[in-house]
Amino acid sequence: MASVSEFYAGKCVLITGATGFMGKVLVEKLLRSCPEVKALYLLIRTKQGQSSQQRIHTMLQSKLFDRLREENPDFHKRIIPVSSELTQPGLALSDEDVQTLTQSVHIIFHCAATIRFDEPLKHALQLNVIATQQLLCLAQQMQQLHAFIHISTAYANCNRRHIDEVIYPPPVEPGKLIHSLEWMDDAIVHDLTPRLIGDWPNTYTYTKALAECVVQQESGKLNIGIIRPSIVGASWQEPFPGWIDNFNGPSGVFIAAGKGILRTMRASNDAVADLIPVDVVINLTLAAGWYTAVHRPKSAMVYNCTTGGINPFHWGEIEHHVMLTFKRNPLEQAFRRPNANITSNYLIYQYWILVSHKFPALLYDLFLRLSGQKPQMMRIFNRLHKAIGLLEYFSSQDWEWNSDNMNMLMNQLSTEDRKVFNFDVRQLNWPEYIESYCIGTKKYVLNEDMADIPAARQHLRKLRNIRYTFNTVLLVFIWRVFIARSQMARNIWYFVVSLCFKFLSYFRASSTLTK
Numbered sequence: 124m125a126s127v128s129e130f131y132a133g134k135c136v137l138i139t140g141a142t143g144f145m146g147k148v149l150v151e152k153l154l155r156s157c158p159e160v161k162a163l164y165l166l167i168r169t170k171q172g173q174s175s176q177q178r179i180h181t182m183l184q185s186k187l188f189d190r191l192r193e194e195n196p197d198f199h200k201r202i203i204p205v206s207s208e209l210t211q212p213g214l215a216l217s218d219e220d221v222q223t224l225t226q227s228v229h230i231i232f233h234c235a236a237t238i239r240f241d242e243p244l245k246h247a248l249q250l251n252v253i254a255t256q257q258l259l260c261l262a263q264q265m266q267q268l269h270a271f272i273h274i275s276t277a278y279a280n281c282n283r284r285h286i287d288e289v290i291y292p293p294p295v296e297p298g299k300l301i302h303s304l305e306w307m308d309d310a311i312v313h314d315l316t317p318r319l320i321g322d323w324p325n326t327y328t329y330t331k332a333l334a335e336c337v338v339q340q341e342s343g344k345l346n347i348g349i350i351r352p353s354i355v356g357a358s359w360q361e362p363f364p365g366w367i368d369n370f371n372g373p374s375g376v377f378i379a380a381g382k383g384i385l386r387t388m389r390a391s392n393d394a395v396a397d398l399i400p401v402d403v404v405i406n407l408t409l410a411a412g413w414y415t416a417v418h419r420p421k422s423a424m425v426y427n428c429t430t431g432g433i434n435p436f437h438w439g440e441i442e443h444h445v446m447l448t449f450k451r452n453p454l455e456q457a458f459r460r461p462n463a464n465i466t467s468n469y470l471i472y473q474y475w476i477l478v479s480h481k482f483p484a485l486l487y488d489l490f491l492r493l494s495g496q497k498p499q500m501m502r503i504f505n506r507l508h509k510a511i512g513l514l515e516y517f518s519s520q521d522w523e524w525n526s527d528n529m530n531m532l533m534n535q536l537s538t539e540d541r542k543v544f545n546f547d548v549r550q551l552n553w554p555e556y557i558e559s560y561c562i563g564t565k566k567y568v569l570n571e572d573m574a575d576i577p578a579a580r581q582h583l584r585k586l587r588n589i590r591y592t593f594n595t596v597l598l599v600f601i602w603r604v605f606i607a608r609s610q611m612a613r614n615i616w617y618f619v620v621s622l623c624f625k626f627l628s629y630f631r632a633s634s635t636l637t638k
């Protein structure tokens with residue numbers, strides 16, 4: 124049987140969402156580990172006045188592609204950008220592009236989606252469900268298609284505690300919902316959204332659940348694979364450890380904590396933090412493409428791509444290792460020294476929000492106002508509170524995913540493929556991974572230079588001294604106010620001062636005697 128890279132040799136692959144976090148890593152890995160692949164058709168929309176060609180050009184300049192550029196400088200010749208806006212009828216593809224794609228594509232990887240938790244329902248439905256439906260229609264017309272791989276999320280069924288590798292009945296028949304929302308204006312849909320999404324925490328997970336159902340309904344004679352990653356984090360090994368390029372999921376939280384802005388968050392210390400490195404997800408996705416095409420399973424195969432059941436790690440442990448890493452490798456220009464604590468207690472959380480977030484923000488804004496600058500800290504904290512409020516659903520509870528298909532797939536791979544397309548998360552050393560993840564946010568998201576760490580440490584020392592001075596001044600001030608108002612406080616104060624004097628005179632006398 125052909126190995127994974129032999130299978131992709133001579134094949135034409137269509138990818139949606141190639142400019143996104145996971146899409147980029149997929150493109151890079153496919154070109155690096157399957158160098159004989161014939162062509163990658165990337166469906167990309169024009170954005171901010173840049174054509175799909177220009178966007179690809181910019182993307183290929185990024186650090187992610189450094190290793191590939193070195194190994195195979197001509198890799199870009201296999202990339203064919205196709206202009207496509209997925210929310211438009213017919214995916215806004217030209218007739219010529221439809222013809223090319225239907226004649227040549229062998230494998231589809233559908234990664235595009237809106238992953239925003241606060242996306243208006245209509246738009247999330249348009250992109251995550253209707254666009255998926257349209258892509259499946261296009262796939263049905265493809266003459267040589269071997270496999271359609273849909274990227275879902277492990278949280279598509281987060282209304283359940285135990286999640287098997289099956290497609291669950293949808294909360295509502297997607298077609299009916301699409302038709303009913305068609306005539307409603309945005310304001311009505313907005314009002315109805317909480318009722319519609321029911322048990323789901325946001326429009327993202329809800330529409331991803333509907334998308335899975337659409338994939339099943341529209342699959343016809345297609346060979347389908349559905350990948351359900353949990354919380355996708357920085358790369359573990361490839362193309363280099365710690366690669367990450369966005370603030371999504373925990374990355375923004377780590378950065379905010381490293382900058383000393385985030386000091387508290389609602390999360391359960393003992394809940395499993397189901398992070399999964401992006402390279403693991405992509406290796407499994409490519410292997411699933413191979414398996415689906417070669418074995419042609421009768422019904423859609425679902426792969427829960429998670430770590431919790433195999434190699435669990437908890438939010439409390441993550442907090443510890445994130446703090447440790449940022450104390451050793453500080454971020455530049457931190458607002459305060461990194462010191463974040465997670466808590467599941469609502470009252471304790473509100474207390475720390477007040478004392479550690481809002482109070483310092485108010486003080487800093489006051490300082491900015493007094494020095495003639497525009498206040499900004501309170502605005503930053505309000506956005507941070509909105510973001511962590513949306514994340515706490517995922518960091519405060521546990522889910523149990525069955526990952527039998529992931530294990531089955533691993534057993535189907537040759538020894539060599541298991542190394543090249545490694546998704547064995549038993550080998551993941553969490554403390555090492557979290558360290559390289561945090562350093563990755565510093566290097567690749569914030570573009571900070573590791574050579575500037577001594578200056579960042581010096582800045583933290585300055586912050587520590589400011590804190591000591593501030594605390595001392597505050598203590599003396601409170602004490603003075605207290606003494607002025609209470610006879611008892613004055614008596615205690617005189618007693619302590621006279622005791623100190625007595626000790627001082629005793630030590631002075633004993634030292635003169637011993638001379």
Ligand SMILES: CCCCC/C=C\C/C=C\CCCCCCCC(=O)SCCNC(=O)CCNC(=O)[C@H](O)C(C)(C)COP(=O)(O)OP(=O)(O)OC[C@H]1O[C@@H](n2cnc3c(N)ncnc32)[C@H](O)[C@@H]1OP(=O)(O)O
Pocket residue numbers: 238239240241276278353354355370371372373375376377379380388390438441442445446463465506509510513514515517518
């Ligand atoms: C230190 C101890 C830590 C211990 C760890 C404890 C808890 C772990 C934390 C999280 C775990 C839960 C993760 C759950 C993932 C669920 C699994 C999935 O399916 S993943 C898909 C996940 N999707 C997301 O993560 C998207 C979430 N984001 C949003 O929905 C929105 O961005 C938003 C948070 C609602 C904010 O929207 P807003 O309109 O206000 O802003 P923008 O998105 O336009 O962004 C503006 C600007 O800010 C940057 N940004 C975005 N998010 C963050 C953030 N969290 N922190 C800092 N900065 C952030 C963004 O990049 C933009 O920058 P720029 O203008 O320069 O482009």
Ligand SMILES: NC(=O)C1=CN([C@@H]2O[C@H](COP(=O)(O)OP(=O)(O)OC[C@H]3O[C@@H](n4cnc5c(N)ncnc54)[C@H](OP(=O)(O)O)[C@@H]3O)[C@@H](O)[C@H]2O)C=CC1
Pocket residue numbers: 139140141142143144145146166167168170207208209210233234235236237238250274275276277331351352353354355356371372
């Ligand atoms: N990140 C995570 O933690 C997880 C992600 N997933 C799933 O993985 C997949 C990829 O996620 P991720 O890479 O993180 O997401 P990103 O937000 O980084 O990427 C989304 C991609 O979709 C494209 N896209 C969005 N709207 C359109 C449109 N109207 N027309 C054409 N393309 C569009 C974006 O293109 P553009 O650059 O033009 O905006 C981008 O390439 C998604 O299906 C998501 O549900 C699942 C679990 C966890």
